[in-house]
Amino acid sequence: MPRKFNFGAGPATMPESVLLEVQEELLDWNGLGLSVMEISHRSPEFIEIAKQAETDFRDLLSITDDYAVLFTHGGATMQNAAVPLNLASKEGIADYVNSGHWAKRSMKEAERYTNINVAASSEHNNFNYFPEQNSWTVSEDSSYIHYTPNETIGGLCLRTIEYSDVPIVADYSSGILSEPIDIDKFSLIYGGAQKNIGPSGLGFVVVKKDLLGNAQSITPNLLNYTLIHEGESMSNTPPTFAWYVAGKVFKWLKSLGGVEEIGKINNRKAKKLYQFIDDSNFYENNINKENRSIMNIPFLLRNDDLDTKFLSESKNAGLLALKGHRSVGGMRASIYNGLPEEAVDTLIEFMDDFEKKNS
Numbered sequence: 001m002p003r004k005f006n007f008g009a010g011p012a013t014m015p016e017s018v019l020l021e022v023q024e025e026l027l028d029w030n031g032l033g034l035s036v037m038e039i040s041h042r043s044p045e046f047i048e049i050a051k052q053a054e055t056d057f058r059d060l061l062s063i064t065d066d067y068a069v070l071f072t073h074g075g076a077t078m079q080n081a082a083v084p085l086n087l088a089s090k091e092g093i094a095d096y097v098n099s100g101h102w103a104k105r106s107m108k109e110a111e112r113y114t115n116i117n118v119a120a121s122s123e124h125n126n127f128n129y130f131p132e133q134n135s136w137t138v139s140e141d142s143s144y145i146h147y148t149p150n151e152t153i154g155g156l157c158l159r160t161i162e163y164s165d166v167p168i169v170a171d172y173s174s175g176i177l178s179e180p181i182d183i184d185k186f187s188l189i190y191g192g193a194q195k196n197i198g199p200s201g202l203g204f205v206v207v208k209k210d211l212l213g214n215a216q217s218i219t220p221n222l223l224n225y226t227l228i229h230e231g232e233s234m235s236n237t238p239p240t241f242a243w244y245v246a247g248k249v250f251k252w253l254k255s256l257g258g259v260e261e262i263g264k265i266n267n268r269k270a271k272k273l274y275q276f277i278d279d280s281n282f283y284e285n286n287i288n289k290e291n292r293s294i295m296n297i298p299f300l301l302r303n304d305d306l307d308t309k310f311l312s313e314s315k316n317a318g319l320l321a322l323k324g325h326r327s328v329g330g331m332r333a334s335i336y337n338g339l340p341e342e343a344v345d346t347l348i349e350f351m352d353d354f355e356k357k358n359s
């Protein structure tokens with residue numbers, strides 16, 4: 001059966017060549033006569049996989065030795081607790097930029113472990129733009145400012161960060177590896193793997209080493225960045241299979257030319273879909289143009305009575321998971337690294353055809 005195009009927000013489409021390699025190696029990895037799933041995380045073979053994945057991830061993002069790279073459990077949500085536990089104190093304060101669903105989730109969890117100040121918000125405008133950096137009002141003695149560079153549900157993003165007054169922390173779940181970023185601007189970035197990195201279950205944290213060593217005393221060992229770093233992300237059994245697949249995705253990305261090249265492809269994919277939506281009177285996207293995500297493109301049918309028909313016909317055409325998140329409705333096309341450009345072209349053809357038949 002031919003593979004379909006998956007526009008789901010995550011777990012997301014994987015590069016087909018990676019899936020084929022995994023399939024090929026599934027029963028017998030590297031001549032061991034075992035699946036990689038069946039070998040110890042402490043074996044020299046797995047440690048080699050883990051180290052190589054870290055090296056490739058570092059290369060892709062030009063991460064220097066000033067930063068620790070941690071591979072974690074619990075996706076991004078776990079880090080919503082780990083960040084304040086490691087970087088802030090119970091009595092202290094941390095700032096958050098409220099740009100939508102995921103920013104709010106981060107704040108809600110963080111306020112259990114420190115005091116929160118909302119430095120800026122676009123909630124009053126239904127999150128149709130990213131709060132401008134010159135409007136961020138950061139508290140005195142703030143431990144850090146947290147923002148969500150790519151709001152996966154709202155489809156808005158902040159592409160470059162200029163702010164530098166306090167340590168910057170970013171939830172990069174849905175933007176990681178989609179285009180180059182200047183890692184030196186950040187004190188910490190984190191995210192779940194299941195969009196641009198690999199299978200769910202794995203998370204990543206890139207943290208400046210000089211911020212380690214300050215965790216609150218209540219911090220569980222498994223969330224303590226210093227201990228995770230000292231234990232080389234193997235304080236307990238890590239999600240080995242996801243880590244192995246992530247390593248293959250990093251190699252795939254490097255073979256394409258790295259984040260520079262994928263960034264060009266991603267911008268091209270997003271541009272043509274936005275262009276099509278903007279040129280049509282049938283579909284719309286209400287996000288401020290400068291803040292439009294290149295990974296998650298929500299759109300509405302101006303006549304929402306046609307939503308169900310659109311979803312059923314797109315599914316029949318092999319275009320899956322286009323339903324928007326229940327909190328915003330409409331449609332959403334998530335077009336991560338692993339989704340080929342052909343998928344976007346096919347979606348545009350389908351949308352054009354649907355418009356002609358239903359206008």
Ligand SMILES: Cc1ncc(COP(=O)(O)O)c(C=O)c1O
Pocket residue numbers: 009010074075076077078102148150151152153171172173174191192193
């Ligand atoms: C920006 C962002 N942050 C956090 C999360 C939650 O991630 P996880 O399910 O890995 O905890 C998601 C999931 O889609 C996300 O898109």
